[in-house]
Amino acid sequence: MKNVVTVILILLTTTHCGSCAKILGVFSAPGRSHYFLGSALMKALAENGHDVTMISSFGEKKPPKTKGTYRDIVVTEVLENIQEMQKQQKMNMFDRENMNPFISTVFLGYMMPKILEPTLQNKEVQELIHSNETFDVVIVEQFMNDGEKALATHFKAPLIVMSTVGTNFWINTIVGNPGPLSYIPMVMVEYSVPMTFCERLTNTLLYVFAQTFFSLVVHPNQNANIKKNIPNGPDLSDVLYNASLVLMNSHPSLNQPVPYVPNMIDIGGFHVKPSKKLPQDLQEFLDNAKDGVIYFSMGSNLKSADFPPEKRDSILRAFSKLKEQVLWKWEEDVLPGQPKNVKLSKWLPQQDILAHPNVKLFITHGGFLSTTETVYYGVPILAIPIFGDQKLNARTAMNNGFGLVLPYSEITEEKLTQSIKEILNNSKYKENAKKISENFHDRQVSPMETAIYWVEYVIRHKGAPHLRVAALDLPWYQYYLVDVIGFLVLVSAVISYISYYLVRTVCKKICNKRKSKKLKKK
Ligand SMILES: *[C@@H]1O[C@H](CO)[C@@H](O)[C@H](O)[C@H]1NC(C)=O
Ligand SMILES: *[C@@H]1O[C@H](CO)[C@@H](O)[C@H](O)[C@H]1NC(C)=O
Ligand SMILES: *[C@@H]1O[C@H](CO)[C@@H](O)[C@H](O)[C@H]1NC(C)=O
Numbered sequence: 001m002k003n004v005v006t007v008i009l010i011l012l013t014t015t016h017c018g019s020c021a022k023i024l025g026v027f028s029a030p031g032r033s034h035y036f037l038g039s040a041l042m043k044a045l046a047e048n049g050h051d052v053t054m055i056s057s058f059g060e061k062k063p064p065k066t067k068g069t070y071r072d073i074v075v076t077e078v079l080e081n082i083q084e085m086q087k088q089q090k091m092n093m094f095d096r097e098n099m100n101p102f103i104s105t106v107f108l109g110y111m112m113p114k115i116l117e118p119t120l121q122n123k124e125v126q127e128l129i130h131s132n133e134t135f136d137v138v139i140v141e142q143f144m145n146d147g148e149k150a151l152a153t154h155f156k157a158p159l160i161v162m163s164t165v166g167t168n169f170w171i172n173t174i175v176g177n178p179g180p181l182s183y184i185p186m187v188m189v190e191y192s193v194p195m196t197f198c199e200r201l202t203n204t205l206l207y208v209f210a211q212t213f214f215s216l217v218v219h220p221n222q223n224a225n226i227k228k229n230i231p232n233g234p235d236l237s238d239v240l241y242n243a244s245l246v247l248m249n250s251h252p253s254l255n256q257p258v259p260y261v262p263n264m265i266d267i268g269g270f271h272v273k274p275s276k277k278l279p280q281d282l283q284e285f286l287d288n289a290k291d292g293v294i295y296f297s298m299g300s301n302l303k304s305a306d307f308p309p310e311k312r313d314s315i316l317r318a319f320s321k322l323k324e325q326v327l328w329k330w331e332e333d334v335l336p337g338q339p340k341n342v343k344l345s346k347w348l349p350q351q352d353i354l355a356h357p358n359v360k361l362f363i364t365h366g367g368f369l370s371t372t373e374t375v376y377y378g379v380p381i382l383a384i385p386i387f388g389d390q391k392l393n394a395r396t397a398m399n400n401g402f403g404l405v406l407p408y409s410e411i412t413e414e415k416l417t418q419s420i421k422e423i424l425n426n427s428k429y430k431e432n433a434k435k436i437s438e439n440f441h442d443r444q445v446s447p448m449e450t451a452i453y454w455v456e457y458v459i460r461h462k463g464a465p466h467l468r469v470a471a472l473d474l475p476w477y478q479y480y481l482v483d484v485i486g487f488l489v490l491v492s493a494v495i496s497y498i499s500y501y502l503v504r505t506v507c508k509k510i511c512n513k514r515k516s517k518k519l520k521k522k
Contacts, residue, residue, distance in 0.1 A: 020068055021136035021459045025054045026151060028119040029112075029143040029164075030078045032058065032300040033369045037164050037249060038141055040271040044448055045455060046070040053135075055125060073125060077118035085111075099387065101188035101202075105210045109218045112144030113225070119148065120229035129154060129230060136459050142170055142246075147222035149239040154230050158244040158463030160455060165368055165389045166250035166268075167258055169207060174241055176471030177261045181207055184258055190391035192399050193256065241472045244463045247451055249368065253439035254375055255396065263467035265454050269440060270447035271369070272376045275355035282327075282353070285343055289325040292360035294420065295353055295379075297329035299367045302386060305332045311411050313337065318416040324360065324424070327353065354379050360430075361423055366394035366405075375402075378437035380429035382419050384408050401432035 023045055027038030035058045046052040046066035059074035099107070119125060129151075138152035139160045152159035163171050168187040172179035181204045185191040188206065191199045219236055226233040244263065251268035260266075278286065286293055298304045307315070319326045320339035328335075330344040338344065350370070353359060354377040364370045366383035371393045374381050381403035383394030397403035404419050423429045445453075458464050477483055 019456075020049045020051060021456070022051045022134070023053070023455070024135040024138045024151065024155060024157070025052065025056075026119070026138065026140045026145075026148050027054070027056045027162075028075055028078055028116055028145065028148070029141055030057050030082050030115060033367060034141060034143065034164050036369065037271050038139075038162070040448075041139070041162065041247075041451055043070065044270075044452060048452055053128070055119065055122075073122075073128065075119050075122045075125065077122060078115055081115050081118060085115075101186070101206055102209055104188050104387070105206070105213060108144055109210075109213055113147070113218060113221055116143075116145040116148070117225055119145070120225060126229070137455060139247075139455070142174075144218070145222075146219065146236060146240055147225040149243070150226040150230050150233050150236070152242075153234045153239055154232075158458050159239065159242060160245045160247065160458055161243040162247040162249070164249050166255040167248055167260070167264070169210060171246055171248070171264070173211075174243055175246055175261055175263060176241075176469045177264060178259050184256070185392065186210070187389050187392065190385075190395045192395050244458045244465070244467070245454055247454065249372075251440060251447070253436050254372060261467075261469045261471075263464070265450060267447040267451040269372055269376055270451050272351060272373055275352045275377075276349070278349065278352050278356070282345075282348070285325065285327070286353070286356045286358050289358050291323045291325070292424075293356070293358050294319075294322070294324050294326045294361045294363060295348075295350075295359050296326060296363040297348065297350065297370070298365045298384070298386075299370060301367075302365055303331050304328065305330065311408075314411060314413040315416060316342070317413045318420070321417065322420065351376075361420065363420075366390040366397070368393060371397060375433070375436055375440050378430075378434040380423050380433045382406060382423055384411065400436055402429055402436055403433075404429075 023042070025038055025042040027035055027042075029035070035056050038056060039054065039058075039060065042052050042054045043064050043066065046064065046068040048067065050068040051071075052066075052068060053071045053073065055073045055075060057075055057078045059072040060070075063072070064070050120129075133155070135155040135157040137160055138155055138157045139162055140148050140151070142161050142163045149159055149161070161171070161174065165187065167177065167179065167184075169179060171177065182200060183193050183195065185193075185195065185199075186203055186206050189199075189203065191203065195203060219240075223236040226236060246264045248260075248264055248266050249268050249270070251266050254268055277283070296304075304312075316335075316337050316339060319342055322341065324341070326339075326342045327348065328342055328344050329346070329348050331346050335342070335344055351373050354362065354373055359377075359379055361382060362370070362374050362379050363382045363384065364374070366381070366385040367388075367390055371381070381394075381397055383390070383397060383403055383405045384407075385391040385394040385405065386408060394403070394405045398405050404423055406415060406419050443450075471479055
């Protein structure tokens with residue numbers, strides 16, 4: 001009997017730890033939506049039996065109960081630095097709406113590393129670095145924080161990069177993925193395909209500008225950061241192009257279909273959970289809205305309370321004349337002039353609201369999480385994009401026919417009413433939203449299962465170097481065949497010249513003969 005128990009115990013422990021791995025996640029970007037995606041993945045890995053350590057700016061309120069262990073390391077300095085910066089510059093996020101894409105690039109490239117640097121310097125992170133711990137894999141979010149990738153080298157683990165937006169030039173460069181500028185717009189611009197000549201020109205200039213800016217300013221800065229904070233830290237150039245895998249928070253139903261090298265894996269929609277029961281007051285509000293509900297939220301970074309009063313008033317006037325009910329994520333206690341059909345709440349369970357059949361329209365900033373969730377549940381959108389990838393997402397929704405875009409600067413009572421009426425009255429928006437939702441759901445396995453499979457794949461295959469494309473080992477002039485094209489141009493030039501020379505010499509000879517004949521005749 002004792003033996004049987006021992007055998008069972010051994011079996012239990014080995015089945016738990018035979019395949020369980022130690023995984024480090026680094027999601028220090030100061031945006032809640034970024035954390036939300038990162039923690040969803042890390043919690044699912046812990047739930048699958050792995051021992052997870054998560055470095056982030058937020059952390060869980062309650063430690064999640066999972067099969068494996070889940071340890072939070074919370075870096076509070078990042079958020080503190082941002083709040084400090086916002087206070088100093090009196091920064092209202094809505095002011096970033098019309099930022100020039102070149103300036104946005106400099107803003108992101110210059111500010112983000114400054115915000116993220118405290119991650120490596122954080123006391124607990126330093127303790128982890130100086131401990132003897134190692135990991136089986138390190139997952140780092142791609143967000144202007146390339147220096148953090150050196151943690152993979154330090155902990156002797158393969159590196160997985162996660163992109164919380166679709167593919168872009170940061171990702172393409174590090175895995176050698178082709179991203180032709182002729183039809184793939186940079187993440188900062190909102191071009192849709194086909195691009196006009198001027199758009200392709202701007203797109204190309206922006207790419208060259210961003211690459212140059214990153215290699216001359218951002219990367220040296222990150223390299224110094226590594227050397228300063230990680231003992232015997234590797235060179236950035238050795239870690240930057242060494243990612244085993246990239247998990248992409250995208251899917252061809254949401255984004256433009258683009259080429260992927262074999263170690264880029266789409267997991268868009270992995271964070272969406274089956275809808276849960278709503279709190280009672282919301283359930284009643286949504287059930288009782290016989291003319292339908294418009295859900296309005298500007299996401300977690302933008303506060304709708306920061307809307308200037310004149311914009312807010314036009315929005316309120318437009319809402320007050322609708323027969324539909326409006327559910328508004330509003331972060332203050334009161335809203336001056338709140339109409340009867342508007343319900344306010346500081347926090348709303350967005351996914352569960354979008355799942356309710358009475359929700360007819362989602363007015364959103366067009367952030368990637370919101371766009372994904374709306375596609376998941378097939379709800380049309382009216383997008384008011386402000387910065388980052390929001391304009392691109394909004395444009396994609398419009399091109400796919402399940403939404404309209406209302407630029408922030410153009411919000412007036414009339415325009416808002418007109419856009420809302422158009423979406424509610426014209427059934428094509430709802431139909432397209434349903435169709436795209438079907439494309440989104442039609443997959444072999446769920447996106448979360450895909451993500452877990454590939455993380456474990458990288459662990460099983462010790463970094464899976466067989467997925468790496470040879471493009472990464474080529475200097476740029478070989479990759480773009482500049483040497484071959486140069487050679488061909490040179491050869492054509494030589495052949496042309498020789499032909500020209502021969503023709504000229506032959507012509508001269510013939511002419512001279514004729515001349516001498518003529519002379520002789522005289
Ligand atoms: C790490 O290991 C070394 C030798 O193996 C040991 O001297 C040192 O105390 C260990 N450090 C910690 C923090 O455990
Ligand atoms: C690059 O990745 C491989 C495979 O994961 C690993 O063996 C190697 O140590 C990594 N190099 C650096 C500099 O991190
Ligand atoms: C709604 O659509 C119908 C036709 O489908 C049209 O007659 C009506 O004027 C539209 N109403 C509004 C408010 O746009």
